[in-house]
Every structure is written in structure tokens, then in C-alpha cells.
Amino acid sequence: MLKIEKSIRERRSVRTFDDQELTKQDREKLSEFMKNIDLPFDMSIEFQFLEKMSCPVVVGTDLYVGAKVKDLPFLNEAFGYAFEKFILYAQSLGIGTVWIGGTMDRDAFTKAMNLKDDELMLCVSPIGYPARKMSMRETLMRKGINADERKSFEEIVFEKSFDSPMSADSANHLFLALEMVRLAPSAVNRQPWRILVDQNCVHFYLKRTKGFNGGKIDMQKIDMGIALCHFDLMCEELGIKTEFVMKDPELASKDFEYIASYRIVR
Numbered sequence: 001m002l003k004i005e006k007s008i009r010e011r012r013s014v015r016t017f018d019d020q021e022l023t024k025q026d027r028e029k030l031s032e033f034m035k036n037i038d039l040p041f042d043m044s045i046e047f048q049f050l051e052k053m054s055c056p057v058v059v060g061t062d063l064y065v066g067a068k069v070k071d072l073p074f075l076n077e078a079f080g081y082a083f084e085k086f087i088l089y090a091q092s093l094g095i096g097t098v099w100i101g102g103t104m105d106r107d108a109f110t111k112a113m114n115l116k117d118d119e120l121m122l123c124v125s126p127i128g129y130p131a132r133k134m135s136m137r138e139t140l141m142r143k144g145i146n147a148d149e150r151k152s153f154e155e156i157v158f159e160k161s162f163d164s165p166m167s168a169d170s171a172n173h174l175f176l177a178l179e180m181v182r183l184a185p186s187a188v189n190r191q192p193w194r195i196l197v198d199q200n201c202v203h204f205y206l207k208r209t210k211g212f213n214g215g216k217i218d219m220q221k222i223d224m225g226i227a228l229c230h231f232d233l234m235c236e237e238l239g240i241k242t243e244f245v246m247k248d249p250e251l252a253s254k255d256f257e258y259i260a261s262y263r264i265v266r
């Protein structure tokens, strides 16, 4: 299995950690990685370790990573892309993480991040080694949101029009990259990404969940950034050359919101 594919398939949210401190080597590796995260957006995301923090759903570690972003257009998508890249890297080292955007004391984390007026802190993650057994709370939480389930390929990927679901077979060489989007984490596991493959372009749309209307901090746009990250990293690993485009192709899109596209160059 390819490296990114393995990290994506093996990652799950970890909310129960084993109380062991992160080794110095692992901390250094994460520290180096977070300084140099490339993005398709013209923006930089600043990461930092946060010590002695807590969240109601997390046990067994008090080390967190947070990140801040300037208040610019596409801040949520850019944040989602960058933070997921970090999460997949942590996964490759055997380090557990979970996206936390809701179940936290936002004021406490915002304060710990020392935000400037034009900066926002969108999500954080605890960092540590997964415990062998999940807490009862975590097990129940996963059941409550069907965290182990994903929509089928045909529910997410379409060909030429949103009336025409794409089968895994007809996705050909793009199948794995699209499948990696399907397996992505999303807020409350809502999986709001919809993809339209049209000629040599792969267009990403947001099917907004009712009641999830985002303000400046928009969890479902963060989900879209995560989807773009999975697609991009998998294409890169498969040697599929792509170009990132943010231009609405103005195809019939039901009530879905256009986000961005990858043009397949070869």
C-alpha cells in the first residue's frame, strides 16, 4: 500500500490516549513538519504546541496542537488542508489525533494561542499515543455519529452531471484518489463533499448540511479543505499531475456550493 493511502486508511479519531509523554524525537519531527506545510492557497497557517490543556471528550494526554490563520478569504479550506496534512503525518509516526472544532473551551484555547486581532484559531487536536482500549465515552460517541461508516462512492462522486453517479470502475486511474476523499474525516461525520468529474477536471462542491451554516469559522468548509488535501496528496503519490484551480465551471450544481477544482494535467 502507498504511504499516504496507508495513513488515510489507518487514521481514526483518537480521544483516549495512554498517558505516555510524546518522545523527544517524535516531538521534534512534528515540530519540523509543522513549520513547512505547503498549501495550494496563498496563505500560511501557523501551528503551535499547547501544553496542559484539556477537552471534555479527550483523556490520557494534556498536550495539544493548535493552529491559527489570518482572516482572509478561503481561510477555512486552507486551514482544513494544512491541518489534515499535519494529522496524516502524525498518523504515519503512530501518533494519535482528533480534529476538535466544537467540543472545547474555545476561549481557553484562543487565549493559549495568543491571537492577534486579524487571526483566528479554528480547530485543535490532542497529541499522544493511542490507548489500547477506547474510553466508554468515546465508544458511545463513535456509535452516536456512526463514525465508522462512510457514504458509498456513488453517493459522493458524479460524472459530468450531478444526476449521474460515477461507479468505482469508471473512475479508472482516478479511483484511489477519489476513494481517499471518501474516507476523509468530517465534522460530525457529515461527509459534505460532492465531486463532479468532467473531462479532465475534478470539481469539489459542498453539500451544506442544514443547521451547519458557517460564519467566519465554518466546519464544513474545513471539511472541504480536508477533502482537497486527501485528493492532492494521493494524486501526488500516484504520479498524477494536477493543477489547482479556483474558478467555478458554472455547471448545473443543484444547491451545492462550488469550492475548487483539480485539473488533471497528465
Ligand SMILES: Cc1cc2nc3c(=O)[nH]c(=O)nc-3n(C[C@H](O)[C@H](O)[C@H](O)COP(=O)(O)O)c2cc1C
Residues within 6 Å of the ligand: 011, 012, 013, 014, 015, 057, 098, 099, 100, 101, 102, 103, 104, 123, 145, 146, 147, 148, 184, 185, 186, 187, 188, 189, 219, 222, 223, 226
Ligand atoms: C472539522 C472537524 C471538526 C471536528 N470536531 C470535533 C469535535 O469538536 N469533537 C470531537 O470529538 N470530534 C470532532 N471531529 C471528529 C469527527 O467526529 C470524526 O472525524 C468523524 O466522526 C469520523 O470519525 P473518524 O475520524 O474516526 O474517521 C471533527 C472532525 C472535523 C473534520
